[in-house]
Amino acid sequence: MPVTPTPLPTAETPLPTAELHLHIEGTLEPELAFALAARNGVRLPYADTEALRRAYRFEDLQSFLDLYYELMGVLHTVQDFEDLADAYLARAAAQGVRHAEIFFDPQAHTARGVPIGTVIEGLGRALDRSEERHGVSTRLIMCFLRDESAESALATLEAATPYLHRLTGVGLDSAEVGHPPAKFAEVYAAAGALGLRKVAHAGEEGPPAYITEALDVLGVERIDHGLRAMEDPALVDRLVRDRVPLTLCPLSNVRLRAVAELADHPLPAMLAAGLLVTVNSDDPAYFGGYAGDNYDAVREALRLAPEQLRELAANSFRAAFLEDDEERRTRYLAEVAAHRFA
Numbered sequence: 001m002p003v004t005p006t007p008l009p010t011a012e013t014p015l016p017t018a019e020l021h022l023h024i025e026g027t028l029e030p031e032l033a034f035a036l037a038a039r040n041g042v043r044l045p046y047a048d049t050e051a052l053r054r055a056y057r058f059e060d061l062q063s064f065l066d067l068y069y070e071l072m073g074v075l076h077t078v079q080d081f082e083d084l085a086d087a088y089l090a091r092a093a094a095q096g097v098r099h100a101e102i103f104f105d106p107q108a109h110t111a112r113g114v115p116i117g118t119v120i121e122g123l124g125r126a127l128d129r130s131e132e133r134h135g136v137s138t139r140l141i142m143c144f145l146r147d148e149s150a151e152s153a154l155a156t157l158e159a160a161t162p163y164l165h166r167l168t169g170v171g172l173d174s175a176e177v178g179h180p181p182a183k184f185a186e187v188y189a190a191a192g193a194l195g196l197r198k199v200a201h202a203g204e205e206g207p208p209a210y211i212t213e214a215l216d217v218l219g220v221e222r223i224d225h226g227l228r229a230m231e232d233p234a235l236v237d238r239l240v241r242d243r244v245p246l247t248l249c250p251l252s253n254v255r256l257r258a259v260a261e262l263a264d265h266p267l268p269a270m271l272a273a274g275l276l277v278t279v280n281s282d283d284p285a286y287f288g289g290y291a292g293d294n295y296d297a298v299r300e301a302l303r304l305a306p307e308q309l310r311e312l313a314a315n316s317f318r319a320a321f322l323e324d325d326e327e328r329r330t331r332y333l334a335e336v337a338a339h340r341f342a
């Protein structure tokens, strides 16, 4: 019987990373959307996957969110959510993701009559098998929709209490401008009292003051995006001093026109300022790439050096909610340090 030699790491081995800013509903590829639509008898207002892909032209965050919420109408059963998460984990693993902290938007499903238990159960099934199937460790973060009421967020946290063992933290997403973090002070305090970790989107389209408010009023430990922090030097000093991680999403920023083009992205300036920045994919099915694609794109457009890419990857593991498994964090960091680029 011939023995298959263990392949040596090749130049193509992807950089090992943690993905910390990923909306699972934003991983719904057109092919899976049509398959689930057929399975659930849902009619999509697009002729085929190509017609749907052609709709992926966004003016801003809201124009994306309109399609994002429409398309998730194909998700109904435990199996649908399991299939969605499993497909993401397979793609992420192929691009070097070793650890994924996954956002989901329960209110977008409960508003359509899908119980929160269906969502968490389905995602949980995929996450339970992720290490064995894909070699990816996972955490689950439940997001509140900031353009819904504070009462709705509180009711969502209450509805999630039977599933607390599945949740690592809470987040805040959806339309940012006009919905400042302080609106959600009560639900964040309640989540903290339940032992949940706290993150929030801030400074994607909203002003730097929303970042300050998320830190001061909500007590968040990481800022999702934080792109506009650079407009406030005192805030940058604070974020550097307190080692507050920022989960940047470069391809998302271009698609949603937060930056004109990738070459204009402030990521190199943020690294140079000493900020703990990470690279993530946000909604990869919509924005043209998964985690590894985002690393490849910034490497090329911003001419990042190997040590800068390793720094970004190391930051992702430093910023991960891995306090319950420091041994794993150390192992991942060693993998990053040992990584050699082509």
Ligand SMILES: Nc1ncnc2[nH]cnc12
Pocket (backbone or CB within 6 Å): 023, 026, 061, 068, 173, 174, 175, 201, 204, 252, 282, 283
């Ligand atoms: N980039 C983003 N900003 C805010 N909410 C979101 N929900 C999904 N993607 C988002």
Ligand SMILES: [Zn+2]
Pocket (backbone or CB within 6 Å): 021, 023, 173, 201, 224, 282
């Ligand atoms: Zn996001």
